[in-house]
Amino acid sequence: MRTIFEPTKGMLPVDTSYCPGCTHGIAHRLIMECVEEKGRLGDTLGVSPIGCSVVAHEFMNIDMCESAHGRAPAVAAGLRRVHPNHLIFTYQGDGDLASIGAAEIIHAANRGEKFTTFFINNAIYGMTGGQMAPTTLIGQKSTTSVEGRKKEVNGMPLRVSELLATIDGAVFVERVALNSPANIRKARRAVMKALEVQEKGLGFSFVEFLSACPTNWGYQPIDALKWLTENMIPYYPLGNLRCPEEVK
Amino acid sequence: MATQKMFFSGFGGQGVLMIGRNIAYAAMLEGKEVTFLPSYGPEMRGGTANCTVIVSDKSISSPLIYEADLVCVMNLPSLIKFERMVKPKKFLFVNSSIISQSATRSDIQTAYVNANEIAKGLGNEKAANMVMLGAIVKKTGVVSFDSIEHVMEKTFAGKKQSVIDLNRNALHAWD
Amino acid sequence: MSERVLMKGNEAFGEAAIRGGCRYYVGYPITPQNELTEFMSREMSKRGGKFVQAESELASINMAYGIAAAGGNVFVSSASPGIALMQEGLSFICSAELPLVALNVSRGGPGIGGIQPGQADYNQVTRGGGNGDYHIPVFAPASIQESIDMLYDAFSLADEWRNPIMILADGMIGQMMEPVTLPEPKIPVSEAEIAIRKPWALSGTKKGNRSVVKSLRMQPNDLEKHVEKLFEKYRQAEKELVKYDTDRIEDAEVVFVSFGTTARIVSEVIDMLTEDGIKAGLIRPISLWPFPEEAFSKLNPKTKVVISAELNMGQMMTDVKAAVCGRFPVRLINRTGGIIPTSLEIYERAKKILGEYR
Ligand SMILES: Cc1ncc(C[n+]2csc(CCOP(=O)(O)OP(=O)(O)O)c2C)c(N)n1
Ligand code: SF4
Numbered sequence: 001m002r003t004i005f006e007p008t009k010g011m012l013p014v015d016t017s018y019c020p021g022c023t024h025g026i027a028h029r030l031i032m033e034c035v036e037e038k039g040r041l042g043d044t045l046g047v048s049p050i051g052c053s054v055v056a057h058e059f060m061n062i063d064m065c066e067s068a069h070g071r072a073p074a075v076a077a078g079l080r081r082v083h084p085n086h087l088i089f090t091y092q093g094d095g096d097l098a099s100i101g102a103a104e105i106i107h108a109a110n111r112g113e114k115f116t117t118f119f120i121n122n123a124i125y126g127m128t129g130g131q132m133a134p135t136t137l138i139g140q141k142s143t144t145s146v147e148g149r150k151k152e153v154n155g156m157p158l159r160v161s162e163l164l165a166t167i168d169g170a171v172f173v174e175r176v177a178l179n180s181p182a183n184i185r186k187a188r189r190a191v192m193k194a195l196e197v198q199e200k201g202l203g204f205s206f207v208e209f210l211s212a213c214p215t216n217w218g219y220q221p222i223d224a225l226k227w228l229t230e231n232m233i234p235y236y237p238l239g240n241l242r243c244p245e246e247v248k
Numbered sequence: 249m250a251t252q253k254m255f256f257s258g259f260g261g262q263g264v265l266m267i268g269r270n271i272a273y274a275a276m277l278e279g280k281e282v283t284f285l286p287s288y289g290p291e292m293r294g295g296t297a298n299c300t301v302i303v304s305d306k307s308i309s310s311p312l313i314y315e316a317d318l319v320c321v322m323n324l325p326s327l328i329k330f331e332r333m334v335k336p337k338k339f340l341f342v343n344s345s346i347i348s349q350s351a352t353r354s355d356i357q358t359a360y361v362n363a364n365e366i367a368k369g370l371g372n373e374k375a376a377n378m379v380m381l382g383a384i385v386k387k388t389g390v391v392s393f394d395s396i397e398h399v400m401e402k403t404f405a406g407k408k409q410s411v412i413d414l415n416r417n418a419l420h421a422w423d
Numbered sequence: 424m425s426e427r428v429l430m431k432g433n434e435a436f437g438e439a440a441i442r443g444g445c446r447y448y449v450g451y452p453i454t455p456q457n458e459l460t461e462f463m464s465r466e467m468s469k470r471g472g473k474f475v476q477a478e479s480e481l482a483s484i485n486m487a488y489g490i491a492a493a494g495g496n497v498f499v500s501s502a503s504p505g506i507a508l509m510q511e512g513l514s515f516i517c518s519a520e521l522p523l524v525a526l527n528v529s530r531g532g533p534g535i536g537g538i539q540p541g542q543a544d545y546n547q548v549t550r551g552g553g554n555g556d557y558h559i560p561v562f563a564p565a566s567i568q569e570s571i572d573m574l575y576d577a578f579s580l581a582d583e584w585r586n587p588i589m590i591l592a593d594g595m596i597g598q599m600m601e602p603v604t605l606p607e608p609k610i611p612v613s614e615a616e617i618a619i620r621k622p623w624a625l626s627g628t629k630k631g632n633r634s635v636v637k638s639l640r641m642q643p644n645d646l647e648k649h650v651e652k653l654f655e656k657y658r659q660a661e662k663e664l665v666k667y668d669t670d671r672i673e674d675a676e677v678v679f680v681s682f683g684t685t686a687r688i689v690s691e692v693i694d695m696l697t698e699d700g701i702k703a704g705l706i707r708p709i710s711l712w713p714f715p716e717e718a719f720s721k722l723n724p725k726t727k728v729v730i731s732a733e734l735n736m737g738q739m740m741t742d743v744k745a746a747v748c749g750r751f752p753v754r755l756i757n758r759t760g761g762i763i764p765t766s767l768e769i770y771e772r773a774k775k776i777l778g779e780y781r
């Protein structure tokens with residue numbers, strides 16, 4: 001018999017604890033498939049955030065460490081000092097990265113830290129039950145903006161990829177979405193390139209995934225993907241913002 | 249009735265906290281001391297939810313219990329885990345629409361309530377928790393139907409009449 | 424008296440703060456206190472106050488510093504790791520002598536720990552987790568009603584002492600519901616009144632004086648003088664802010680020391696022991712700093728053992744031992760990690776311990 005598909009060895013053979021329809025699981029798998037494809041499962045180090053994906057180490061079959069809320073990039077910078085040649089990444093939610101960890105991510109990018117950050121933007125604080133995040137859209141309801149986010153009170157949703165793309169050290173920046181098979185294939189290509197940038201020692205690489213949180217958005221899984229497509233993508237345009245010649 | 253210790257358990261989303269809260273609220277309206285202690289955390293992820301309710305004539309020290317005068321289970325894992333909490337001769341309420349297994353103890357009073365089927369018959373399975381609440385009130389008299397209806401009036405204020413009617417019917421559906 | 428209402432702890436904290444004169448609330452989501460932040464996001468603007476969701480607890484406490492420096496009555500809340508992040512700010516605020524009310528709805532640690540109730544922040548809040556010589560009065564409620572009463576008074580207390588006041592609750596009080604009576608709302612200090620009522624606050628020199636809020640003192644002499652002045656205040660606070668409850672300690676052979684939710688469970692244990700004919704009593708510290716040492720002078724010579732019952736590895740026991748001062752043996756009954764022992768467990772462990780001394 002010919003094997004046509006095999007689950008990646010990068011994921012442990014267990015069920016994830018994420019809600020039905022949550023796209024954290026897809027992001028996990030894409031990243032680990034790429035790490036496996038590169039033959040680097042044995043020398044890759046991951047840093048999980050505080051957020052629903054704090055437990056990423058229960059699913060990703062590599063060495064991993066947790067980090068205090070928002071501090072993953074600082075932790076990864078520390079790992080990098082000890083292991084100059086490993087593949088290193090942080091995996092962070094939007095509350096973790098864009099809110100409490102805004103300083104760490106900017107300075108990691110500015111130093112051109114040679115690791116990759118995977119940023120899961122679901123426009124909400126998932127783990128704590130649906131509070132407003134810096135990425136929550138205007139008009140989007142959350143438990144701390146029950147009438148919808150207002151520009152005058154909370155400012156506009158933060159476009160992290162665009163912000164980081166202004167920093168010289170962030171040499172690879174791309175935004176992708178986990179809403180359709182075609183976009184998921186594109187997301188996979190972005191992950192491969194980001195890891196390549198790191199392997200070539202070119203600088204900091206960053207992939208933002210637009211991701212669904214059906215539970216806290218209050219939608220069925222399919223409707224959540226529809227909401228993502230119709231509301232998030234127009235405000236957070238997909239595509240590459242920076243890419244070095246060497247990996248083009 | 250000096251002190252009644254009660255425990256309600258089921259899947260998140262079955263409305264077990266609502267059953268406990270309604271009893272606590274009604275007992276308060278009757279002038280009793282009450283505590284309502286829910287489980288908490290990221291339950292939304294298909295986990296279980298439970299709550300402890302104590303109703304008493306005197307002030308309540310610990311809101312935690314290790315044995316109960318009434319245990320209500322809405323799913324099988326809860327039956328397996330919490331049947332042992334019922335004090336001898338006291339009450340166990342089992343949602344027999346979801347749980348096909350019987351209780352193993354014979355030293356307690358077990359009531360099997362086909363809550364989901366009854367609720368479905370009334371037009372909405374979501375009211376299964378109200379059917380269970382009605383069964384508990386009817387069988388134990390821990391609070392009066394009047395007080396529960398009073399609570400419902402307050403909690404459903406502003407809701408559609410059809411929703412209020414459904415819940416009221418569900419409350420009186422079991423016998 | 425107004426009517427009894429059934430309230431969740433986290434929402435009652437918010438309601439009591441608003442009624443007690445809180446005009447500004449700054450928060451950041453964290454379990455098990457999210458319902459408070461959510462309540463304040465809905466209520467503050469409706470009630471003439473202001474709500475800010477900060478980008479972190481580091482920002483929360485510094486926004487609160489700014490609000491307090493400008494004379495506003497401010498409330499910040501969080502849970503254990505978030506309170507840890509606030510320590511630098513709290514040290515700064517104590518030095519600058521600014522009033523503020525902080526609430527810790529604590530959970531298990533260390534590190535990110537867990538989200539179930541804990542009391543392992545005892546040292547963090549009573550010792551002052553920040554740098555330097557300072558103190559923050561800490562009060563630990565055992566019920567929702569007591570939390571309400573504390574928060575209602577906390578804002579005027581903070582103003583009076585020009586110091587942060589910390590309330591240490593836990594996940595159980597935050598999440599549970601009990602019937603409560605709410606006090607009448609106080610009239611909050613308006614922005615216009617600040618210049619008169621708080622001339623030290625920043626409201627512009629047009630008020631007739633220049634206000635500078637600071638903690639930097641490069642000259643050791645200046646700093647020493649400043650710290651000594653702070654400590655005059657703390658010594659006064661040690662006399663005036665001590666608060667505790669005792670129950671049946673007069674002839675008790677076993678005396679429990681326990682605060683917050685644990686004290687409620689211990690109350691039930693005392694009833695159980697009494698039924699067995701064992702004389703048991705309770706000292707319940709309500710102020711954790713200042714620690715109610717004086718309560719221990721009331722212990723009778725027949726006391727055989729003092730048991731510190733807490734949800735941590737025995738942090739309060741250090742204070743209990745200091746207060747007991749070698750007169751009686753001090754033992755620990757504890758659980759940690761978010762586990763709350765039932766009255767039955769404490770009862771059984773207490774009987775075993777008592778057996779060693781009878
Ligand atoms: C210092 C600190 N503050 C707050 C929290 C509470 N907390 C846990 S997860 C989380 C936010 C998670 O949201 P996000 O980063 O968007 O991840 P998601 O769950 O949506 O994937 C917060 C605020 C914490 N654990 N530590
Ligand atoms: S709460 Fe949202 S982000 Fe978290 S696991 Fe559930 S769907 Fe995913």
Ligand SMILES: [Mg+2]
Pocket residue numbers: 051093094095120121122123124125126133
């Ligand atoms: Mg998020």
